[in-house]
Amino acid sequence: MFDIPRTYKLDHSDYITLPTIQRFVRANDIGVSLSSSREALLNAIVQYGQASPSNEETVQCWIDETLQEGIKEIHLYYAPADSDCIQSFLDHPPVTGACRHFCGNHYTGNLSLVNVVLHEKAEGRKIELYFCR
16 A cells, blocks of 8 residues: 655655645645644645555655655766667666655665656657666
C-alpha cells in the first residue's frame, strides 16, 4: 500500500517544504486544513494517493519533482549518440530499483538507477536518469 516515508513527515525535515505541501493540498482539493501539521498534511496526501491508481501516480510524480528541486548533486554530460542507440537504451533501461519513483525503493550505500525519462525538445533529446542511494 502506498505511503510516504516517515522521514518526510518529521517537523524538522525539509525534504518537502511546508509551502510546497500546502500548494499540493490546495491544488488537488484535499480536505485538510492548510494550518495542520506537516505530518497531518502528508497523511492527508497519502490518503488522497491511496484513493486511486491515478491519484497515487499524481502524488508519486509530485514527490519526484519536489525532491529533484532540492537535490544538490547534479551531473550533466553531453553524450552524442545515434537514434538507434538511444532507442535501444530507452527500450531496455538498466533500472535496478523496484519502483520508478523515489519513494518505494529500498536503498543502500550504492547508487541505484530507478527511472529513465526522455524529453523531446526543439533543441534535441534529453534523457534524465534518476539515481538514488
